[in-house]
Amino acid sequence: MDRIEQLVSENRFTISVIFPLVGAVTFLASAEGLLPGFLEFNPLFILFGTLVMRTPLIAGLKPLINRKTAFGILAVSLYSYLIEFVGLSTGWPYGDFFYSISLGPMIHGIPVGLPVFFVPLVLNSFLLVRLYDIQSFWKRFSLSVGLVLLIDAVLDPAAVALGIWSYGGGLFYGVPLSNFGGWLLSASICLLVLEYVFRDINVDGRLRSTDYMLDDMVSFVFLWGIINLYYLNPVPVLIAAGFGVALYQNGRFSMALEEITDKS
Numbered sequence: 001m002d003r004i005e006q007l008v009s010e011n012r013f014t015i016s017v018i019f020p021l022v023g024a025v026t027f028l029a030s031a032e033g034l035l036p037g038f039l040e041f042n043p044l045f046i047l048f049g050t051l052v053m054r055t056p057l058i059a060g061l062k063p064l065i066n067r068k069t070a071f072g073i074l075a076v077s078l079y080s081y082l083i084e085f086v087g088l089s090t091g092w093p094y095g096d097f098f099y100s101i102s103l104g105p106m107i108h109g110i111p112v113g114l115p116v117f118f119v120p121l122v123l124n125s126f127l128l129v130r131l132y133d134i135q136s137f138w139k140r141f142s143l144s145v146g147l148v149l150l151i152d153a154v155l156d157p158a159a160v161a162l163g164i165w166s167y168g169g170g171l172f173y174g175v176p177l178s179n180f181g182g183w184l185l186s187a188s189i190c191l192l193v194l195e196y197v198f199r200d201i202n203v204d205g206r207l208r209s210t211d212y213m214l215d216d217m218v219s220f221v222f223l224w225g226i227i228n229l230y231y232l233n234p235v236p237v238l239i240a241a242g243f244g245v246a247l248y249q250n251g252r253f254s255m256a257l258e259e260i261t262d263k264s
Contacts, residue, residue, distance in 0.1 A: 008059045008212050015052060016215040020223035023049050028230055031162045041164075047104035047113050053219040057120055060213030064201050072197030076122065076190045077115035083186055084110050084118075093182030097167045121151050122190045124217045126198075128243075130207055131214075131250045141191055148187035149180055150243070151220070154236045158227040173233050214252050217243065 008015065030040040039045070065073075087094045088109050103111040111117065125147035134140040157173035159165055170176035207213055225240030247253050 002062075004055065004059045004062065008056050008215075012056070012212050012215055015055060016212075016218040017222060019049055019053050020219040021226070023053075023223050024226040024230075027162055027227060041101040043102040043104045047116070050113070050116055053223075054116060054120055054216055056212040056215035057123060060206065060210045061123070064198070064203060064206055066201075069197045069201060072193050073119065076119050076193055079186075079189065079193075080114050080118040081110060083182075084114055087182065093178070093185050095167050095170070095176040095178040095182070097165055097179075099165045100163050103164070119190075120216055121155070122148055122187060122194065124214065124220070125151060125187070126191060126194050127203070127207055127214055128217060128246065130204055133204065137195065141195060144191050145184065145187045148191070149183055150239050152180065152183045154220070154224045154228065154240045154243075157233045157236045158224045158231070161231040161233065162227065173236065211251070214247060214250075218247060218252060221247065 026035070026039075026045070027041075029035045033040070083093070085108065086092065088098065091097075099106070099109060099111070103113065103117065105112040125144045128147060129140050129144045132143075134143065153172070156175045156179060160167065160170075160174040167174060167176050167179065170179070172180075221240050221244045225237060225244070228236040228240065244253065
């Protein structure tokens with residue numbers, strides 16, 4: 001076990017439960033104007049917290065990275081910049097939107113750390129479907145795309161409610177339906193790339209032997225589920241709870257439950 005794996009393994013509860021809980025409270029306090037100005041939606045704090053919550057995914061994928069998989073992840077990262085630039089410039093394919101706060105350093109209105117925010121959402125969907133040992137490529141691909149859309153149905157309403165970004169209104173908790181069409185396109189392209197570059201890699205074996213590999217998804221459930229609950233967005237809350245159930249059924253919440261039990 002290398003250093004980053006050991007660090008993640010020994011601090012799972014802190015990374016995937018404490019950090020998202022602190023993040024949720026900080027986001028809500030910022031939105032309600034309860035923090036000093038320098039702490040309110042502090043971009044470096046947001047980026048740092050996100051990176052910490054991504055470490056289980058990074059550690060889990062690290063042994064699977066070779067030239068081909070690295071190129072695939074790089075391609076997906078570059079695609080995220082390209083489609084975001086097109087989206088901000090033209091309103092296609094997500095609908096007209098803009099960032100209301102900075103998510104770390106920004107260039108032409110785009111967060112420099114965009115791949116840190118975007119790519120793990122696709123990777124988590126790709127990995128979560130792998131837990132179910134689905135052999136059919138098209139069935140696995142379709143389910144992965146569907147999960148990305150469900151992730152966005154949790155993330156976007158919460159971010160809009162917080163004022164992180166805005167579409168200027170929409171049918172789904174302030175999010176236009178065109179946004180989901182954009183995510184359908186982006187998810188499909190990214191997942192096709194990931195399926196191709198990881199097809200000869202034993203992803204399933206690594207996933208089965210690495211309990212923490214989906215802890216980033218656990219963080220997602222806590223962070224965005226709590227924020228949607230605060231703003232009384234019932235559908236996103238139910239979707240987040242559904243992800244929590246799926247993770248629990250596959251033993252991915254055991255770490256949190258064991259830590260809470262030990263402390264009580």
